[in-house]
Amino acid sequence: MTTSDSSGPAILVEGLRKSFGAVQALRGIDFSVGRGKILGVLGPNGAGKTTAVRILTTLVRPDGGTALIEGRDVVRQPDAVREIIGLAGQSAAIQEELTGRENLEILGRLYHLSKARSRERAAELLERFELLDAANRPARTYSGGMARRLDLAASLVAEPAVLFLDEPTTGLDPRSRNGMWGIIRDLVSGGTTLLLTTQYLEEADELADEIIVIDHGKIIAAGTSETLKDKVGGDVVDFGVVDRARLQAAAAAVAELSETAPMIDADDARVSIRVGNRGSRAVVQTVRNLDAAGVETTGLALRRPSLDDVFLALTGHQAAEDDTGSDGRRGRRRRRRRSGGPGRDDRGGAR
Ligand SMILES: Nc1ncnc2c1ncn2[C@@H]1O[C@H](COP(=O)(O)OP(=O)(O)OP(=O)(O)O)[C@@H](O)[C@H]1O
Numbered sequence: 001m002t003t004s005d006s007s008g009p010a011i012l013v014e015g016l017r018k019s020f021g022a023v024q025a026l027r028g029i030d031f032s033v034g035r036g037k038i039l040g041v042l043g044p045n046g047a048g049k050t051t052a053v054r055i056l057t058t059l060v061r062p063d064g065g066t067a068l069i070e071g072r073d074v075v076r077q078p079d080a081v082r083e084i085i086g087l088a089g090q091s092a093a094i095q096e097e098l099t100g101r102e103n104l105e106i107l108g109r110l111y112h113l114s115k116a117r118s119r120e121r122a123a124e125l126l127e128r129f130e131l132l133d134a135a136n137r138p139a140r141t142y143s144g145g146m147a148r149r150l151d152l153a154a155s156l157v158a159e160p161a162v163l164f165l166d167e168p169t170t171g172l173d174p175r176s177r178n179g180m181w182g183i184i185r186d187l188v189s190g191g192t193t194l195l196l197t198t199q200y201l202e203e204a205d206e207l208a209d210e211i212i213v214i215d216h217g218k219i220i221a222a223g224t225s226e227t228l229k230d231k232v233g234g235d236v237v238d239f240g241v242v243d244r245a246r247l248q249a250a251a252a253a254v255a256e257l258s259e260t261a262p263m264i265d266a267d268d269a270r271v272s273i274r275v276g277n278r279g280s281r282a283v284v285q286t287v288r289n290l291d292a293a294g295v296e297t298t299g300l301a302l303r304r305p306s307l308d309d310v311f312l313a314l315t316g317h318q319a320a321e322d323d324t325g326s327d328g329r330r331g332r333r334r335r336r337r338r339s340g341g342p343g344r345d346d347r348g349g350a351r
């Protein structure tokens with residue numbers, strides 16, 4: 001397959017499997033990413049996202065299946081793969097005692113750029129990532145957002161054709177996150193192929209051309225943000241409950257109107273239900289039922305499903321979370337839960 005370098009997808013993954021002892025981190029996943037496209041890999045804690053990234057970036061060997069990066073096999077041609085990829089998200093490339101500028105210049109030299117070119121490339125990246133002011137300070141003094149930008153800059157020194165970002169905005173405040181999204185968009189408009197993992201549905205929605213949803217090491221859905229939303233089918237009615245103590249009562253009062261069990265967001269005291277295409281009729285019925293139950297609401301609205309709804313609809317039907325052999329960290333950031341049914345608990349929310 002010598003011609004595959006210039007044709008075919010940027011990333012091609014077939015039947016990829018990986019276990020760590022008894023934990024099946026990846027149970028056979030297949031996907032491809034076209035050149036210049038962004039694939040969003042969405043999944044809760046422990047889903048297998050980082051394992052997939054580590055295999056595709058040659059850091060971990062798969063137990064089975066194949067993965068090609070621009071036609072180069074990650075197991076058989078790891079050096080050829082490393083020549084064309086970049087990886088950010090672990091700050092592994094950054095030396096804390098060196099300044100931002102020194103870090104980038106040294107990486108340039110490691111990638112065999114000339115001294116002059118390394119200096120030039122570092123300056124370009126510092127400017128692009130708005131790090132010029134901090135360029136001559138040790139990296140250890142950087143804020144979270146700055147460190148993340150330096151890490152991303154580091155992954156770009158060698159101008160990779162295919163870039164992997166493992167949760168690039170986890171832990172950033174909304175402003176820094178928005179800034180990062182802008183940077184990522186610019187990157188891809190320059191032709192870079194990007195695989196991005198995230199737990200944030202808005203992030204996948206904002207950035208990704210295509211999304212795969214991973215849970216327990218399997219792909220449970222794939223498509224564009226819109227096709228995934230269509231899968232949920234129909235509209236959502238949601239509302240806030242004034243008296244938090246009545247949250248369960250509110251959910252019970254509207255359960256008969258919903259196509260699936262009502263979803264409860266305990267943190268924001270909101271309930272949402274799936275009403276198919278009954279539209280405003282469902283709104284009237286919701287108001288009537290809540291009124292009859294004596295539940296006071298705020299901000300009741302009919303809306304299209306969000307990716308958040310998609311995720312809950314998809315994963316809400318999973319068997320109990322404990323018997324999967326995963327590490328029990330699942331759901332750390334998944335606060336909304338379906339009401340009723342066995343296996344409900346607040347484990348995740350407490351972390
Ligand atoms: N080196 C390892 N040794 C043992 N188990 C591992 C190792 N790496 C990953 N796992 C397990 O494999 C599963 C998938 O982990 P992975 O890190 O790929 O998930 P993730 O989707 O990246 O999660 P997170 O969102 O928390 O980063 C988990 O159950 C995890 O505990």
Ligand SMILES: [Mg+2]
Pocket residue numbers: 049050051166
């Ligand atoms: Mg991870």
